[in-house]
Amino acid sequence: AQSVTQLDSHVSVSEGTPVLLRCNYSSSYSPSLFWYVQHPNKGLQLLLKYTSAATLVKGINGFEAEFKKSETSFHLTKPSAHMSDAAEYFCVVSEYNTDKLIFGTGTRLQVFP
């Protein structure tokens, strides 16, 4: 069965510094992987998705993630954090050949001025 593990429950960075949110996945098949962001009292928004095309995936708001099969990782990065990036981030894998999304437990990103 597919699963994802988000290695940090909280990450704190200063505005203008790089962001790294870590995610490892477990899958018997070539997975589809996603990163979603959830701002307080708002719906989940898709940042980016990997579906077996290019391993470096660029998303919205300057975020990107790299699929590394050898490390079973799909870490989310951004070169320079902005105050508006403060939110909860979820790494997600979809079950093989279905639409069922399996969410990680989330990483709360805090950005300090």
Next chain:
Amino acid sequence: EAGVAQSPRYKIIEKRQSVAFWCNPISGHATLYWYQQILGQGPKLLIQFQNNGVVDDSQLPKDRFSAERLKGVDSTLKIQPAKLEDSAVYLCASSLESSGRETQYFGPGTRLLVL
């Protein structure tokens, strides 16, 4: 393009009462999902519809939860009777089709508190 709409946004009830949530997906989206998000956890799929048929309801507690999408457009999720552990955010999402790689678009959610 209008997003996924949900109502109400907040609901407070006492245990053993019943409650219903409504979702209107993005126009033209054939697939609709209901998720439960307990505080501190990621969302968990409760039920998936393809048009007005159920694709997956394996994690829906059927003794108290029910959902329908009668005309293949909007949907309601009902809890009867509610328990304390049902306190959560209930998220509705929709996607254009069911292909395994489609983007799911989420609504703002309904926050339920059971006292």
